[in-house]
Amino acid sequence: MTTTSGIPAPQPVGNVGLSSERPSPPRLETRDLSVGYGSTPVVHDLNLVLRPGEVVALLGVNGAGKTTTVRALAGELRPLRGEVLFDGRRTTAPLHRRARGGLRYITEERSVFMDLSAADNLRLGGGERERCLELFPELAPLLPRRAGLLSGGEQQMLTLARALAADPRVLLADELSLGLAPLVLERLLLAVRAAADRGGAVLLVEQHVRDALEVADRAYVLSHGRVVLEGEARELRGRIGEIERTYLSSAELATD
Numbered sequence: 001m002t003t004t005s006g007i008p009a010p011q012p013v014g015n016v017g018l019s020s021e022r023p024s025p026p027r028l029e030t031r032d033l034s035v036g037y038g039s040t041p042v043v044h045d046l047n048l049v050l051r052p053g054e055v056v057a058l059l060g061v062n063g064a065g066k067t068t069t070v071r072a073l074a075g076e077l078r079p080l081r082g083e084v085l086f087d088g089r090r091t092t093a094p095l096h097r098r099a100r101g102g103l104r105y106i107t108e109e110r111s112v113f114m115d116l117s118a119a120d121n122l123r124l125g126g127g128e129r130e131r132c133l134e135l136f137p138e139l140a141p142l143l144p145r146r147a148g149l150l151s152g153g154e155q156q157m158l159t160l161a162r163a164l165a166a167d168p169r170v171l172l173a174d175e176l177s178l179g180l181a182p183l184v185l186e187r188l189l190l191a192v193r194a195a196a197d198r199g200g201a202v203l204l205v206e207q208h209v210r211d212a213l214e215v216a217d218r219a220y221v222l223s224h225g226r227v228v229l230e231g232e233a234r235e236l237r238g239r240i241g242e243i244e245r246t247y248l249s250s251a252e253l254a255t256d
């Protein structure tokens with residue numbers, strides 16, 4: 001595509017991993033990864049790729065192994081078998097070292113420092129405060145307030161603003177939507193999409209399949225710790241029934 005001045009129009013970074021002939025090298029990758037608790041794997045033989053500029057959704061019923069996968073990617077759980085690669089290099093580094101490489105891991109539990117003000121929470125994120133407020137202007141009047149007094153949705157916004165303002169090279173977002181109003185969820189997901197469009201690599205763990213597939217480029221569906229379906233989100237949007245059936249069969253197996 002060219003502009004009227006004949007200069008090639010900038011391509012959104014978000015499509016780099018998908019549309020160019022040679023996809024960008026993965027920023028984060030697992031090869032034949034098995035991971036779990038003690039010596040018992042709950043995720044088996046996982047091959048997952050996360051490239052710059054893309055949002056990848058990780059879907060599956062409760063207990064499928066999504067959080068376990070994300071914790072392994074974050075460096076909180078060590079592989080039992082197989083490996084995790086960050087920027088093409090095998091790593092067993094803990095989270096704080098991966099964070100130095102630009103990885104941010106956000107979960108519902110680790111959301112905010114409750115005793116600090118919203119402003120102090122943003123300061124701790126290392127990103128610019130103005131940037132946070134650009135992302136979520138609704139945080140401005142809440143800045144002096146103690147974070148513990150904010151609503152669940154406001155706390156999630158704070159968490160995400162803090163993570164996104166630092167322009168993470170990799171964002172692992174586990175269950176951002178838990179308990180959020182639909183409109184807040186939509187804002188959070190759009191902010192996540194925008195982070196990928198600026199070149200970040202985003203892994204999004206989500207219970208809301210349709211919402212996740214709206215903003216994702218690709219998705220993996222886990223069932224009992226194994227990938228049972230994967231593909232481009234635009235294709236999977238037409239296969240929601242099939243995805244839901246994997247959820248149902250997981251539930252049947254779980255009650256056997």
Ligand SMILES: Nc1ncnc2c1ncn2[C@@H]1O[C@H](COP(=O)(O)OP(=O)(O)OP(=O)(O)O)[C@@H](O)[C@H]1O
Pocket residue numbers: 037042060061062063064065066067068069
């Ligand atoms: N700390 C732990 N110790 C032992 N087993 C665990 C631990 N955490 C999770 N598990 C087990 O590992 C399996 C996968 O759990 P995981 O939390 O990864 O699933 P999930 O897909 O993220 O589920 P949810 O959607 O409910 O968060 C489950 O059977 C769970 O009981």
